[in-house]
Amino acid sequence: MLDVTRLSKTYRTGDQALSDVSFSLPQGQVVGLIGPSGAGKSTLIRCINRLVAPTTGSVKLNGIELTTLNARDLRKARRRIGMIFQEYALVERLSVMENVLSGRLGYVPFWRSFTRRFPGHDIARAFQLLDRVGLAQHADKRADALSGGQRQRVGIARALEQDPELLLVDEPTASLDPRTSRQIMRLITEICRESGLPAIVNIHDVVLAQAFTDRIIGLRAGRIVFDGPPSALSHDVLTTIYGEEDWNAMRKGTAEQQDAEAEADAAMQVLAAQ
Numbered sequence: 049m050l051d052v053t054r055l056s057k058t059y060r061t062g063d064q065a066l067s068d069v070s071f072s073l074p075q076g077q078v079v080g081l082i083g084p085s086g087a088g089k090s091t092l093i094r095c096i097n098r099l100v101a102p103t104t105g106s107v108k109l110n111g112i113e114l115t116t117l118n119a120r121d122l123r124k125a126r127r128r129i130g131m132i133f134q135e136y137a138l139v140e141r142l143s144v145m146e147n148v149l150s151g152r153l154g155y156v157p158f159w160r161s162f163t164r165r166f167p168g169h170d171i172a173r174a175f176q177l178l179d180r181v182g183l184a185q186h187a188d189k190r191a192d193a194l195s196g197g198q199r200q201r202v203g204i205a206r207a208l209e210q211d212p213e214l215l216l217v218d219e220p221t222a223s224l225d226p227r228t229s230r231q232i233m234r235l236i237t238e239i240c241r242e243s244g245l246p247a248i249v250n251i252h253d254v255v256l257a258q259a260f261t262d263r264i265i266g267l268r269a270g271r272i273v274f275d276g277p278p279s280a281l282s283h284d285v286l287t288t289i290y291g292e293e294d295w296n297a298m299r300k301g302t303a304e305q306q307d308a309e310a311e312a313d314a315a316m317q318v319l320a321a322q
């Protein structure tokens with residue numbers, strides 16, 4: 049369970065990136081965080097894992113206040129927060145298995161991490177996770193031999209290998225094609241539901257967010273202007289979040305993309321039938 053209460057962040061430049069943000073996230077719930085550029089989405093994610101220090105407010109993960117932890121306790125708390133990144137953040141020259149095991153680095157003693165010797169149960173868990181994300185047969189491949197979608201699956205397995213209590217997911221599909229994006233969003237949401245893991249997904253694509261998340265939080269200029277089920281994201285709500293002009297432009301872009309995908313699907317079917 050994550051409890052964010054009256055969180056605000058003003059950067060030294062004077063930019064007020066978050067104002068009085070409050071919400072709670074129960075086990076297994078996947079929240080899509082949406083909003084225009086500069087709304088404060090990245091700042092919110094960074095304040096939760098304390099890459100950015102909030103100015104005021106509270107962030108509690110399963111009862112532990114994160115905003116006041118000292119460096120040592122913060123390192124421990126961060127083990128419990130799995131991160132999934134837009135650009136995957138894999139070590140390209142290491143194997144898929146080694147990348148997944150790197151999720152345990154916060155737990156193993158320094159000498160073990162240095163020699164990359166992990167306990168048997170960590171390796172068994174990594175195999176299990178690679179199987180879950182559909183990459184069991186790729187364990188020994190180098191990360192740089194994988195496609196974008198496969199890399200993101202490694203990123204997901206690595207985050208889960210941490211045994212997290214919360215997942216923070218930053219634009220997981222921004223570097224992927226539409227079909228792979230849907231597969232990745234489906235995988236993240238299925239895993240969260242089956243393991244009771246709460247997740248916040250910072251996502252630009254409103255259609256994807258609507259299709260796969262349980263709840264949407266809409267930020268605008270650092271404030272929550274919508275918090276509700278995806279089905280309640282009406283045209284009016286989206287106009288409130290993005291503003292008239294940006295939402296109309298986004299809608300047009302989405303419609304064009306869907307047409308292009310439908311055309312590509314039809315072409316594939318014709319080819320397959322030949």
Ligand SMILES: Nc1ncnc2c1ncn2[C@@H]1O[C@H](COP(=O)(O)OP(=O)(O)OP(=O)(O)O)[C@@H](O)[C@H]1O
Pocket residue numbers: 059060061063064065083084085086087088089090091092
């Ligand atoms: N390190 C920083 N120093 C000063 N101001 C910052 C810093 N990071 C972000 N900001 C400002 O805080 C506000 C929120 O930025 P943030 O990056 O959190 O928005 P965002 O919703 O994630 O945007 P995007 O979708 O473009 O990534 C913006 O006005 C931005 O200029």
